[in-house]
Amino acid sequence: MAFSNRIVELSYRLAESGRYHRIKQHVFDLLENPSSRFRVLFDSSMVVLVLTSIAVLIYGVKNDLGPVADVFERFAITIFIIEYLSRFWVYNDNHKIIIDHYERAEFFNKPFQLRPALASILRKKWDYATQPMAVIDLLAILPDYRSIRLLRIFLLFRLFKLMRYTRSVNEFTSVLTEKRIELLTLGTFLAFVVFASATAIYIFEVDAEGSHIKTMFDGIYWAFVTLSTVGYGDITPVTTQGRVVAMVLIVTGIGVISFLTSIIVSAFSEKLPQVTAQRIYGELERRSHHTILCGFGRVGQSVAHHLYQSRERFLVIDINDDNIRKAKQLGYLALSGNAEENELLTRLNIQNAERILCLTGSDVSNVYITLSARQLSPDIEIIARANSRENEIKLQRAGADHTVAPYETAGQVAAQFVGQPVAFEALYGLLTDLDKVGTKVIRVSADSYLIGQPLGILAFEKSKLLLFGIVREAGRPPASGPRSYRLRERRFYFKPDASFVLEPDDLLLVFGYDDSVAHFRETYSLRGPSRFSRLKPGGEKK
Known part of the structure; x- marks a missing residue:
């Protein structure tokens, strides 16, 4: 009873531990969260490790790599074991199961029994251990027992581990899983055809002179090869009845392959929008x-x-x-x-x-x-x-x-065109030729040496730029002299004169070539507007 109470107490401590939950969440993000940036790095690293371990295995078949291969193999196995145990850990929360059983017993005024709680935990862990990918992870670890030659074949299961880290393979598997009923139906029909044709060819060919079919396994092998329309030619029927079976099987094979192709194409057509969306989501997770x-x-x-x-x-x-x-x-x-x-x-x-x-x-x-x-x-x-x-x-x-307001703007543009068609057409040509010329915003930073200096010290003409206004925060007193327009949170000064004094965070609105703007910024150590230096739409004229 004291041991059970300690387990319950430990479970509550884990439930209240922020550090424990943060660590477990980090491990989950690393292993299972498809939106985590760290998982991309982890998956890439594991792919490299798996492929390298397989390459070392293949090279070591006829070449002696010495102790280096053993050290690398131990390292790879250690990583695989840590990964397997980590996935085993984050699959579920054991402390929640214990707390749930304890609180249910308290609610019904019954003594808490640890054994049912442990049984529930074991069932959860067994659910994970019997998943296909978990089985593959476990079998990929078994080759560490090099003294048992039979277990070396399990090194091939490391190839299947790539399915866990490669999104394309996972997507392909999920597509086929959704069509499992159709594939199961086709597989059942295929098994019947193979068995029936193998039986028929065995009966007709086993006693025929010159026949290569000596056992039932030869018949099954021939049926598979013929049904797939591969036709190696190592086993061919010599009797008329056997050749009739072959013709029927060839026609059936064409139908089976066509049906299988249509199932896969249909599955991908239905799944393609979802796959595309998932890829876009994953790409945007890494963007800013x-x-x-x-x-x-x-x-x-x-x-x-x-x-x-x-x-x-x-x-x-x-x-x-x-x-x-x-x-x-x-x-x-x-x-x-x-x-x-x-x-x-x-x-x-x-x-x-x-x-x-x-x-x-x-x-x-x-x-x-x-x-x-x-x-x-x-x-x-x-x-x-x-x-x-x-x-x-x-x-x-x-x-x-x-x-x-596109409609209102279009109306104003049409009115301007009617009044000044030539001038409007010239300006429109400049504005729409985005590859050569455009409007840019240059910000005067708070630490710039231009603060407090008159606008006249800036040689816009040398950089082939045209200044047509300055935007300043609305909270400051309006500068005297130039005509200004009140914006929602700022004030726009149209064509200020050379005596206009520059202040921190002033925005210079210039018109010219991109190269000219870059040259001007480099000359005066200026930069573009910050993310929060946003112009607000129009207001009233002063």
């Missing part, structure tokens, strides 16, 4: 500062084109499969799904994303996406599309940093 583009309509396609030209890392999300197909044809990373769902955004690693673009054709969807994104990642930059002026305020209240 990427862009999530929600909606691949006309606006989304235009934005995606510009992001692609700028070599930005982005992902397209759309609920329409046709749009996703179009995005993939253009070479974009794309995934079909509803961006309003928190689970999807979480799997897209939104916590480490740079920005999210809500560009669907529905303002309601854009509001929901904005709310979800802001809740999951408070610091992410959110740019949302608004089809009407009334919904811009709703999107901003939902958490959008920027709102764009």
